[in-house]
Amino acid sequence: MSFFVETLVVGGGLAGASAALGLARTGQSVALIDENGFASGASGSGAGLVSPMMSRKGRPVWKAREALDALGLPETGLLRPASSPEQAAYFEQSTDQSPDLGVWMNAEAAAKAFPYCRAPFGLVRVLRGCSVDLADLTKSWIHESASHGAFLGEHVGLVSWRSDDAGVRVLLSSGEEWNVGRVVLATGPGLIDHPETQDLNLHPIKGQRIRVKKPADWYDHMLPLSGSGFVLDEGKSLSIGATFEHEWTESGPTDEGRRELIELASHMVPEIAEMEVIEHTSGIRITVPGTRMPMIGPLPTHPHIWVFTGLGSKGILMSALLGMKIPQFFNDISLIPASCRVANRKSKA
Numbered sequence: 001m002s003f004f005v006e007t008l009v010v011g012g013g014l015a016g017a018s019a020a021l022g023l024a025r026t027g028q029s030v031a032l033i034d035e036n037g038f039a040s041g042a043s044g045s046g047a048g049l050v051s052p053m054m055s056r057k058g059r060p061v062w063k064a065r066e067a068l069d070a071l072g073l074p075e076t077g078l079l080r081p082a083s084s085p086e087q088a089a090y091f092e093q094s095t096d097q098s099p100d101l102g103v104w105m106n107a108e109a110a111a112k113a114f115p116y117c118r119a120p121f122g123l124v125r126v127l128r129g130c131s132v133d134l135a136d137l138t139k140s141w142i143h144e145s146a147s148h149g150a151f152l153g154e155h156v157g158l159v160s161w162r163s164d165d166a167g168v169r170v171l172l173s174s175g176e177e178w179n180v181g182r183v184v185l186a187t188g189p190g191l192i193d194h195p196e197t198q199d200l201n202l203h204p205i206k207g208q209r210i211r212v213k214k215p216a217d218w219y220d221h222m223l224p225l226s227g228s229g230f231v232l233d234e235g236k237s238l239s240i241g242a243t244f245e246h247e248w249t250e251s252g253p254t255d256e257g258r259r260e261l262i263e264l265a266s267h268m269v270p271e272i273a274e275m276e277v278i279e280h281t282s283g284i285r286i287t288v289p290g291t292r293m294p295m296i297g298p299l300p301t302h303p304h305i306w307v308f309t310g311l312g313s314k315g316i317l318m319s320a321l322l323g324m325k326i327p328q329f330f331n332d333i334s335l336i337p338a339s340c341r342v343a344n345r346k347s348k349a
């Protein structure tokens with residue numbers, strides 16, 4: 001086979017964009033395609049939170065510091081109000097153990113320093129992290145990968161592939177057929193019902209978000225707020241997310257979702273209940289049940305076909321961490337963290 005590119009990355013969301021960038025930066029020949037346009041899936045859903053202390057107990061996210069360093073964005077930090085005295089106790093413990101990531105503040109100190117955020121049980125002033133527009137970040141990685149020589153095919157879909165010992169023959173929606181050395185499927189929900197990947201241990205979770213108009217006399221600048229949901233200051237509006245829906249009949253935004261988001265956000269900023277909703281969107285994120293870790297690596301039956309998915313609600317951190325490492329994983333698959341390896345639903349590989 002003569003190769004057009006060594007690696008074809010399919011899906012221009014955070015996963016595919018980070019993989020393409022990781023490969024292009026190391027001088028490898030790579031093409032990135034997306035059938036709907038870059039950042040048109042979950043990675044186009046609006047402002048996103050980057051938090052190293054996201055869990056219920058405020059424990060550090062897996063490899064949080066390494067992921068933040070890989071991301072390399074300016075970090076404002078954020079606020080994590082406790083929702084109960086029990087959670088406050090966990091947060092205090094967590095900040096004691098990770099003082100580089102967060103500082104505990106009691107309710108009085110928090111109210112004085114951050115009057116826009118209701119925190120009757122105190123809060124963690126998370127010292128690292130930020131908010132960033134998911135689509136802007138994805139597109140900046142794609143742009144950078146092109147500047148390193150990646151070939152981009154926007155509105156080009158992967159229709160089918162056939163792999164053998166030598167590589168992969170792909171059919172694209174443009175009608176072209178390419179010979180490539182390897183394919184990385186970063187197609188998000190597209191993996192769930194594809195015959196070759198439908199048995200992977202993946203689970204879709206619907207998420208909704210709303211955007212509300214900031215009143216003219218509202219605080220100029222709020223730090224990102226992270227509770228059961230998040231509230232992110234976008235200048236003239238606040239972005240509020242996100243629902244976690246394991247089952248749904250309606251794939252788009254719903255009234256119930258809007259009510260739930262307002263309810264979640266009002267715990268942190270009661271005034272949000274009075275603000276005008278100016279946008280309401282939804283998306284699907286993919287998680288790995290059991291581990292809640294990303295999934296990356298070759299399919300057991302097709303060594304030239306890789307998947308990169310399962311970024312869940314930590315898409316920004318996990319793509320920055322793992323996508324950029326994909327060249328190393330190509331060289332030596334034993335470098336893929338055990339908890340991130342490709343596994344089927346029933347038998348874990």
Ligand SMILES: Cc1cc2nc3c(=O)[nH]c(=O)nc-3n(C[C@H](O)[C@H](O)[C@H](O)COP(=O)(O)OP(=O)(O)OC[C@H]3O[C@@H](n4cnc5c(N)ncnc54)[C@H](O)[C@@H]3O)c2cc1C
Binds near residue numbers: 010048156241309317
């Ligand atoms: C409401 C909501 C809020 C979120 N908030 C945050 C947050 O605050 N912080 C955070 O870190 N993460 C957040 N996430 C999660 C994050 O958005 C996801 O983890 C991440 O975007 C997933 O990226 P992906 O590349 O795996 O998938 P996607 O972004 O869905 O990309 C998949 C791409 O594949 C393309 N595709 C599919 N099939 C084909 C094909 N056959 N050929 C070519 N292209 C194809 C699609 O068009 C799509 O562009 C949120 C998600 C949602 C839904």
